[in-house]
Amino acid sequence: MAKKEGSFHHGDLEWALLEAASQLLEKEGPSGVGLRAAARLAGVSHNAPYRHFRNRESILAALAARGLDELGDRMAKAARGHEDARRALVAIAETYVSLAAERPHLFRLMFGQEVADKERYPAVREAGLRAYQVLVDTILEGQRSGAIRPGSPEELALGHWAIVHGVASLHVDGRMLEERARERGGAPGLARLVSEQIRLGLEPRRI
Amino acid sequence: MAKKEGSFHHGDLEWALLEAASQLLEKEGPSGVGLRAAARLAGVSHNAPYRHFRNRESILAALAARGLDELGDRMAKAARGHEDARRALVAIAETYVSLAAERPHLFRLMFGQEVADKERYPAVREAGLRAYQVLVDTILEGQRSGAIRPGSPEELALGHWAIVHGVASLHVDGRMLEERARERGGAPGLARLVSEQIRLGLEPRRI
DNA sequence: ACCTGAACACCGTTCAAGT
């Protein structure tokens, strides 16, 4: 689109293909991401992508890695500039849920099974570990300052991530609950319900 | 396979196609579910399915409705025979998470976005409402016996479902966390971590 | 009603070839 069609050099095509695939993902979902469709959007022959991606799964994995990279960046950014590490954790959770809500297809690709064995893609693996490390570091800092209780920071980070991921999944999968959720105030209302439930539990006469 | 090829009558083919599609879903994931592939498995021409399903999305919706039906049945079964309604809720939660863990592709289909506008498929909608109603009824019963605190049963059911769905999603999406989760005792260990986190929170010196 | 075969425009993937 920028210059003559087909004039890609030093990795420009790979970038253009990923950009095209990203557009396809947001517009049509995972099933709309194809090597031929991406090539068409990028203005090259249907076969050019194979110079950069071994197969279809490999470009999906690249999108997932990109998404995890962005998640990690956002989490790191959200964690900065808080005196209280607990505040930082809340900010991290918010950015996590926001990304899931804004780009549900990407979120599904990052954590779903569209890419069968994600551990086989180093870029995906490393991007995931980087994001996870933001959590661990934040918890470590909180433990140093006394804001967070003692205990294995790995365990605390894992448990915290799990909870946040559960909440994010609710936003993305909320379609079945959506109808009622909307009556109760949409996603924020749902979040309030959940946290209230966790706080109060179901049993009566709490002290 | 049972009789002569192509000898289907009074809805047998629809059932056979759903069975085939179900096998394809478990074996190859949502992208493996195709009308042609299902027709091949059922031993009919590639075009016969269009007598029973308008398009590919429609057979996916039928699978989702089937899954929600089974979920509802299992939930209703799990809810029976408990004196304490809170016990019944735990049993419901266990069966929900079990179904998600046993058939992750089906679970994704039921709550994901593979079928774009699920509200447009009455079978999906009704099956979802039926499953939801099991929760509401159980909570109502618990409120009558005094086992569950007062409050809107719809809100309590929604909040409870949301939490359980979040936990189930963790099992299904746990691949990114899996590596560490395994070290910490797999899915049960993860569940323990999460409930501990919810119970203790992150702050130090709780009274 | 229910099934079939031919046809169309799409896929992913491989191969042989061009610069």
Added chain:
DNA sequence: ACCTGAACACCGTTCAAGT
């Protein structure tokens, strides 16, 4: 290295036709 065109076996979907 990077890109292309032809080819193959698959798709979803439509049409005209058979019983």
